[in-house]
Amino acid sequence: xxxxxxxxxxxxxxxxxxxxxxxxxxxxxxxxxxxxxxxxxxxxxxxxxxxxxxxxxxxxxxxxxxxxxxxxxxxxxxxxxxxxxxxxxxxxxxxxxxxxxxxxxxxxxxxxxxxxxxxxxxxxxxxxxxxxxxxxxxxxxxxxxxxxxxxxxxxxxxxxxxxxxxxxxxxxxxxxxxxxxxxxxxxxxxxxxxxxxxxxxxxxxxxxxxxxxxxxxxxxxxxxxxxxxxxxxxxxxxxxxxxxxxxxxxxxxxxxxxxxxxxxxxxxxxxxxxxxxxxxxxxx
Amino acid sequence: xxxxxxxxxxxxxxxxxxxxxxxxxxxxxxxxxxxxxxxxxxxxxxxxxxxxxxxxxxxxxxxxxxxxxxxxxxxxxxxxxxxxxxxxxxxxxxxxxxxxxxxxxxxxxxxxxxxxxxxxxxxxxxxxxxxxxxxxxxxxxxxxxxxxxxxxxxxxxxxxxxxxxxxxxxxxxxxxxxxxxxxxxxxxxxxxxxxxxxxxxxxxxxxxxxxxxxxxxxxxxxxxxxxxxxxxxxxxxxxxxxxxxxxxxxxxxxxxxxxxxxxxxxxxxxxxxxxxxxxxxxx
Numbered sequence: 001x002x003x004x005x006x007x008x009x010x011x012x013x014x015x016x017x018x019x020x021x022x023x024x025x026x027x028x029x030x031x032x033x034x035x036x037x038x039x040x041x042x043x044x045x046x047x048x049x050x051x052x053x054x055x056x057x058x059x060x061x062x063x064x065x066x067x068x069x070x071x072x073x074x075x076x077x078x079x080x081x082x083x084x085x086x087x088x089x090x091x092x093x094x095x096x097x098x099x100x101x102x103x104x105x106x107x108x109x110x111x112x113x114x115x116x117x118x119x120x121x122x123x124x125x126x127x128x129x130x131x132x133x134x135x136x137x138x139x140x141x142x143x144x145x146x147x148x149x150x151x152x153x154x155x156x157x158x159x160x161x162x163x164x165x166x167x168x169x170x171x172x173x174x175x176x177x178x179x180x181x182x183x184x185x186x187x188x189x190x191x192x193x194x195x196x197x198x199x200x201x202x203x204x205x206x207x208x209x210x211x212x213x214x215x216x217x218x219x220x221x222x223x224x225x226x227x228x229x230x231x232x233x234x235x236x237x238x239x240x241x242x243x244x245x246x247x248x249x250x251x252x253x254x255x256x257x258x259x260x261x262x263x264x265x266x267x268x269x270x271x272x273x274x275x276x277x278x279x280x281x282x283x284x
Numbered sequence: 285x286x287x288x289x290x291x292x293x294x295x296x297x298x299x300x301x302x303x304x305x306x307x308x309x310x311x312x313x314x315x316x317x318x319x320x321x322x323x324x325x326x327x328x329x330x331x332x333x334x335x336x337x338x339x340x341x342x343x344x345x346x347x348x349x350x351x352x353x354x355x356x357x358x359x360x361x362x363x364x365x366x367x368x369x370x371x372x373x374x375x376x377x378x379x380x381x382x383x384x385x386x387x388x389x390x391x392x393x394x395x396x397x398x399x400x401x402x403x404x405x406x407x408x409x410x411x412x413x414x415x416x417x418x419x420x421x422x423x424x425x426x427x428x429x430x431x432x433x434x435x436x437x438x439x440x441x442x443x444x445x446x447x448x449x450x451x452x453x454x455x456x457x458x459x460x461x462x463x464x465x466x467x468x469x470x471x472x473x474x475x476x477x478x479x480x481x482x483x484x485x486x487x488x489x490x491x492x493x494x495x496x497x498x499x500x501x502x503x504x505x506x507x508x509x510x511x512x513x514x515x516x517x518x519x520x521x522x523x524x525x526x527x528x529x530x531x532x533x534x535x536x537x538x539x540x541x542x543x544x545x546x547x548x549x550x551x552x553x554x555x556x557x558x559x560x561x562x563x564x565x566x567x
Contacts, residue, residue: 037433037436163431164393165393165394165397165433168393185392185393185397186391186392186393188393189390189391189392189393189433189434189435190391192433192435193387193435196435236387236388239383239385239388240388240391242341242346242388243381243383243388243389243391244391244401245346246344246346246376246380246381247376247380247401247402247405247449247450247453248372248373248376248377248402248405248406249405250369250372250405253405254404254405254407255397255404256397256400256404256410256413256414
């Protein structure tokens with residue numbers, strides 16, 4: 001039966017259901033991880049450095065920015081982070097959407113009251129409400145936001161420019177216990193399996209569903225899915241433990257660290273530490 | 285006891301009257317007895333839930349019998365004996381298990397780390413581990429995957445990595461749990477070719493499977509399990525000829541179809557090798 005385009009009511013775009021949104025969220029999580037893995041393989045400045053140099057160097061810059069009492073120094077470290085991002089082929093759009101926006105919203109929410117409640121020279125008042133905006137309050141908020149944005153950008157550069165497995169191994173240089181590193185590695189490995197399982201479960205549900213679920217059903221579905229995933233992960237963890245035992249695991253984990261520092265790594269480390277020391281000195 | 289080898293050679297495993305229960309009500313293995321001589325290629329056949337995987341885990345010292353005994357290389361294989369580091373390391377070095385689900389076995393962040401895991405736990409020198417990992421990756425033609433995470437591997441690639449992760453130890457006994465399950469035909473063929481050619485057939489391979497296609501190629505002895513008991517044993521060709529046994533143990537199925545004249549009939553149905561065999565028709 002043909003339906004006339006003149007008589008058919010204009011179709012409204014249907015709002016995505018809970019299940020569809022969950023599937024999209026799971027797929028996005030996997031896409032993001034794949035994107036990060038691809039970026040970590042790019043031929044950029046940070047990608048070519050030893051992971052341990054990146055961990056130590058970027059951490060030193062982060063500490064210098066956190067301790068600086070001069071906003072220009074913090075902005076200088078932020079500018080350096082931007083330069084590193086560009087030289088490492090990290091798109092600024094990625095940083096903007098993944099780091100800056102979220103950090104601004106989160107920190108801005110925390111910093112907002114400080115603008116009004118910090119005593120000091122009143123610069124202006126909020127129309128209608130009459131709340132005072134103090135210079136000291138604005139300064140405190142600006143320091144908080146720039147420090148957080150700088151720290152988050154440096155951290156994200158480490159994550160985006162280094163395969164996650166190398167980041168974990170490099171944590172050993174900070175004396176992180178080997179068992180902790182191994183557990184994080186296994187978590188990273190199995191989170192994808194669980195994501196895939198969750199996606200399969202929701203797609204299976206979606207393929208047999210017509211219409212939308214009401215709030216109570218959505219809660220029931222979410223609860224049941226969490227329960228099934230938990231049960232699967234418990235079963236999986238038992239089997240993985242047996243597989244580890246089968247290959248000689250006796251309660252202590254041994255790992256192979258294969259990093260070698262080359263000339264450019266030492267040079268980069270000196271550059272990072274020198275810049276961090278300078279920022280620390282100028283920032284006091 | 286069912287002897288699984290015609291050669292009067294050294295026994296790798298000696299299983300006597302083993303009972304294993306999941307719970308007090310559910311028996312997985314019920315008074316199993318069998319012995320496996322060095323160099324035997326044994327296929328354990330059985331439908332899902334017949335106890336094949338449980339037996340492999342018992343032989344690998346991961347589960348322990350509720351009653352009965354298992355000896356490995358002439359030594360009792362018990363929870364107590366594996367408490368001893370030297371004995372446990374020697375046993376893990378000599379016996380390797382490839383799990384049915386490779387995701388269980390690939391728990392490291394990269395393929396390289398995965399293959400290096402076993403030797404690291406056995407405290408091999410690190411230089412030796414590096415060269416042996418490279419050699420093993422080359423052997424299984426997966427060197428190009430060494431930095432890849434397991435979640436970015438295909439099913440066939442995962443199976444190769446799982447094999448590499450145990451072969452690096454150069455075990456004397458390889459236990460394979462459903463090695464061709466959920467693999468595409470090319471990957472199945474890779475696994476079968478490997479099992480045929482591994483160490484020129486000099487090592488012991490025990491394969492649990494319900495894939496009758498591969499049995500004649502990978503085994504020279506077989507036992508058939510049903511509900512936790514051994515119901516038959518013999519040479520693969522002999523066991524595979526026994527249609528009534530295979531049908532009774534759910535290894536082949538009754539196939540019903542309608543002829544062009546409308547008559548319905550059923551017959552035992554199985555796929556073997558490249559031929560599609562029909563046993564006697566039962567109209």
